[in-house]
Amino acid sequence: MNILVVLVPAALLLGLAGLAAFMWALRANQFDDVEGSAHRILSDDDLRFSDRHNEHK
Amino acid sequence: MNAGGLIRDRVDFSILTRPIAEGISEMDLAIDGIDCAACMDDIEGAMARVPGVVKARLNLTLRRLTLSWRVAEVQPEMLIGVLQSKGYGAFPFDLQRSADADRQLMQFLLKCLAVAAFASMNIMLLSVSVWSSDLGDMNSETRDFFHWLSALIALPAAAYAGQPFFRSAIAALRQRSLNMDVPISLGVILALTMSVYETAHHAEHAYFDSAMMLLLFLLSGRVLDQMMRRRTRAAAANLTALRGEMAARFEPDGTFLLVPVSALRRNDIVLVRPGEAVPADGLVIAGSSQIDDSLITGETLPHAVKVDDELYAGSINLDGVLQVRVTAGAQGSLLDHMARLIDAASEARNHYQILADRASRIYAPLVHLTALLSFTGWMMAGASVHDALIIAISVLIITCPCALALAVPAVQVVASGALFRQGIYLNSGQALERLANVDWIVFDKTGTLTRPQPGLVNKAHIAAPLLDIAARLAQSSHHPLALALVQALPAARPLDQVEEVPGAGVRGIYKGVECRLGSAAFCDWTMTNHHEIEPGASVIYVRMGDEIAPLMLHQQLRPHAAQTIAQLKEMGFKLSILSGDRMEAVAPIAQALNIADWQAGLKPEDKIKALAALQARRQHVLMVGDGLNDAPALAAANASLSPISAVKLSQAQADAVFIDASLLPVAQALRLGRLARRLMQQNLILAVVYNAIAVPLAIMGEVTPLIAALAMSGSSVLVTLNALRAQTGMSEDIVKPAGTGHAFLRSAQG
Numbered sequence: 001m002n003i004l005v006v007l008v009p010a011a012l013l014l015g016l017a018g019l020a021a022f023m024w025a026l027r028a029n030q031f032d033d034v035e036g037s038a039h040r041i042l043s044d045d046d047l048r049f050s051d052r053h054n055e056h057k
Numbered sequence: 058m059n060a061g062g063l064i065r066d067r068v069d070f071s072i073l074t075r076p077i078a079e080g081i082s083e084m085d086l087a088i089d090g091i092d093c094a095a096c097m098d099d100i101e102g103a104m105a106r107v108p109g110v111v112k113a114r115l116n117l118t119l120r121r122l123t124l125s126w127r128v129a130e131v132q133p134e135m136l137i138g139v140l141q142s143k144g145y146g147a148f149p150f151d152l153q154r155s156a157d158a159d160r161q162l163m164q165f166l167l168k169c170l171a172v173a174a175f176a177s178m179n180i181m182l183l184s185v186s187v188w189s190s191d192l193g194d195m196n197s198e199t200r201d202f203f204h205w206l207s208a209l210i211a212l213p214a215a216a217y218a219g220q221p222f223f224r225s226a227i228a229a230l231r232q233r234s235l236n237m238d239v240p241i242s243l244g245v246i247l248a249l250t251m252s253v254y255e256t257a258h259h260a261e262h263a264y265f266d267s268a269m270m271l272l273l274f275l276l277s278g279r280v281l282d283q284m285m286r287r288r289t290r291a292a293a294a295n296l297t298a299l300r301g302e303m304a305a306r307f308e309p310d311g312t313f314l315l316v317p318v319s320a321l322r323r324n325d326i327v328l329v330r331p332g333e334a335v336p337a338d339g340l341v342i343a344g345s346s347q348i349d350d351s352l353i354t355g356e357t358l359p360h361a362v363k364v365d366d367e368l369y370a371g372s373i374n375l376d377g378v379l380q381v382r383v384t385a386g387a388q389g390s391l392l393d394h395m396a397r398l399i400d401a402a403s404e405a406r407n408h409y410q411i412l413a414d415r416a417s418r419i420y421a422p423l424v425h426l427t428a429l430l431s432f433t434g435w436m437m438a439g440a441s442v443h444d445a446l447i448i449a450i451s452v453l454i455i456t457c458p459c460a461l462a463l464a465v466p467a468v469q470v471v472a473s474g475a476l477f478r479q480g481i482y483l484n485s486g487q488a489l490e491r492l493a494n495v496d497w498i499v500f501d502k503t504g505t506l507t508r509p510q511p512g513l514v515n516k517a518h519i520a521a522p523l524l525d526i527a528a529r530l531a532q533s534s535h536h537p538l539a540l541a542l543v544q545a546l547p548a549a550r551p552l553d554q555v556e557e558v559p560g561a562g563v564r565g566i567y568k569g570v571e572c573r574l575g576s577a578a579f580c581d582w583t584m585t586n587h588h589e590i591e592p593g594a595s596v597i598y599v600r601m602g603d604e605i606a607p608l609m610l611h612q613q614l615r616p617h618a619a620q621t622i623a624q625l626k627e628m629g630f631k632l633s634i635l636s637g638d639r640m641e642a643v644a645p646i647a648q649a650l651n652i653a654d655w656q657a658g659l660k661p662e663d664k665i666k667a668l669a670a671l672q673a674r675r676q677h678v679l680m681v682g683d684g685l686n687d688a689p690a691l692a693a694a695n696a697s698l699s700p701i702s703a704v705k706l707s708q709a710q711a712d713a714v715f716i717d718a719s720l721l722p723v724a725q726a727l728r729l730g731r732l733a734r735r736l737m738q739q740n741l742i743l744a745v746v747y748n749a750i751a752v753p754l755a756i757m758g759e760v761t762p763l764i765a766a767l768a769m770s771g772s773s774v775l776v777t778l779n780a781l782r783a784q785t786g787m788s789e790d791i792v793k794p795a796g797t798g799h800a801f802l803r804s805a806q807g
Binding site: 004005008011012015016018019022023026031032033034035036038039040043 | 097098118167172175179
């Protein structure tokens with residue numbers, strides 16, 4: 001049973017990591033446009049503006 | 058109002074843009090016309106191709122575009138032009154501070170929810186191990202270790218995630234009243250305290266999981282509620298922005314500049330051209346014209362204004378060019394008068410107690426009393442203080458209004474979502490209940506029963522070529538009657554060479570023949586022609602060569618008006634019309650719709666009095682209206698609805714706003730309101746039944762943490778599932794003519 005002393009806190013730490021990830025996502029406005037993000041992953045047009053920056057350099 | 062005009066005139070959007078870096082500005086635009094995900098690529102791609110644009114990101118959920126651009130290279134009005142040429146309506150959006158506060162509250166609630174979810178899952182993991190080891194293969198040290206770990210998680214988590222409830226409970230107690238949050242806070246705090254005490258004494262049961270689960274369920278309800286409110290507000294704000302209200306303001310150098318209406322200040326001088334809406338309350342300082350006040354007073358007959366006359370925001374200038382000095386905020390203005398009436402009227406409405414409040418007012422004292430009684434009961438029966446206290450607290454936990462607190466918001470969220478998809482935006486969750494209680498419906502006439510724009514009534518009597526030429530000429534005019542004609546005769550191509558003669562009409566050449574559309578004099582109309590002019594109709598004339606015909610434009614019922622009225626009668630509502638318009642204009646409408654009870658020529662005060670008379674007969678009144686003169690009545694009625702074409706003040710007073718051009722949403726909103734109330738009542742009964750079973754068990758001292766957990770989650774899930782029926786119940790009777798919502802929105806933009 002002594003293994004619990006290690007395992008249970010380990011499980012808790014993993015849960016805390018998940019919570020921290022959620023908090024980060026919330027702060028970084030990841031949930032602002034749930035609908036749009038679902039479609040954005042299919043297009044590679046996010047390169048549009050970065051391309052332009054390279055031209056200017 | 059007019060897209061073509063916007064691009065030609067000099068425009069200044071500076072009040073709606075904000076600098077984000079050296080030489081780079083940013084603004085938010087509300088976008089209309091997005092119907093699929095591909096639009097996102099289309100819009101962002103088009104923006105990226107414009108040189109000078111630094112960033113373009115579309116929020117598909119809120120239908121808003123954030124643009125930033127280098128000020129030296131491109132102007133915002135040019136970007137709007139590009140979007141319009143692609144077929145998207147776009148208008149800069151005034152990000153308000155209230156929206157910011159909304160956002161922050163949402164973020165806070167989500168954080169609380171995340172913490173509560175994390176804590177309850179981990180505690181449940183520990184608790185399940187303890188429960189499943191009841192057979193005896195866990196020694197008491199391990200159990201204590203698990204309980205202490207649970208305490209370690211639960212105490213800080215509850216302190217953080219419980220904030221929304223603790224704050225509201227303290228606020229209620231300060232005002233010496235009880236709300237639902239008081240027993241919730243008390244239950245959570247007592248459950249945690251008792252569990253810590255029990256753990257310290259190596260007891261078998263601890264209630265950390267119950268307390269956290271309670272918070273988790275309640276927070277889910279709050280988050281859903283807030284989500285609904287945010288979405289509704291965002292959509293309503295978009296619609297307002299897309300009306301694109303601009304004003305031509307005189308600059309010190311004598312030229313004029315188009316600015317958003319929100320940029321106008323007192324004593325600014327604005328130019329109001331024919332066909333434009335007056336942007337702000339003001340005094341005429343030059344020019345004279347006919348003014349259509351139908352949005353303000355309900356009167357459909359235009360009246361003349363000259364220098365020193367007062368004008369109200371929302372009136373339509375028909376023919377002359379006016380210069381107006383803005384006086385908004387001046388004492389004794391019509392708006393002030395309305396604001397006072399609204400203040401007085403809305404007090405009456407605040408007396409209405411919503412279902413949830415009534416339930417909690419009875420429930421909260423009852424919970425405390427039961428807990429107290431079971432404590433004294435067990436004491437008298439000879440139990441120890443410790444045992445009696447534990448039983449009392451478990452009563453408090455089990456009665457904690459978990460299902461009760463979810464019962465009403467869950468229905469509100471689902472029902473308002475169902476309404477939202479049909480283009481009906483609720484201003485508050487309580488609106489549903491108020492709609493459900495209605496038994497008498499009062500309609501305004503102008504703009505509510507009738508369309509905001511007049512329609513062509515003698516179409517059948519006019520030769521097809523004349524009708525065609527009238528439609529094509531009308532495309533080139535800014536006059537309100539011409540705009541109405543374009544609506545009535547769509548899909549015509551404008552003529553190539555057309556000249557607009559101010560105050561008279563438009564003329565052009567078609568196949569070598571001169572054609573005119575405009576006033577009687579402009580088209581050389583003589584009374585010898587044998588057409589009869591219908592009373593109350595506005596007439597414009599069309600001439601091609603020697604042929605002349607009058608086009609009679611008359612107020613027209615909204616689509617499906619008769620059908621809606623019939624449906625409402627079938628549902629058992631009593632109906633009446635209270636209009637500010639003339640007797641002659643109201644009577645035919647009342648007759649056409651078969652509404653026997655109608656009054657005409659009413660001032661806003663009279664409307665309130667009429668409503669009060671109905672309310673004195675214990676009738677719950679729904680007011681449906683759009684004009685400024687309806688705003689006090691909308692506030693005074695038990696429930697209220699406005700079409701999206703209504704003036705801002707009226708929309709603010711209405712419980713719900715519908716975007717459809719037809720009148721059907723009125724029946725739909727009422728039907729869903731009734732369904733929602735029925736589901737809420739069912740949910741409340743479910744919650745009470747659950748308590749009726751669980752509370753005796755708790756009083757007998759039979760409730761272990763396992764039973765508490767099962768009962769609590771079981772009842773919450775049941776209540777939520779029942780709420781979902783609001784969606785299926787609604788989809789059965791959708792009778793929506795396709796596309797009318799969008800078409801109307803476009804027409805509102807001009």
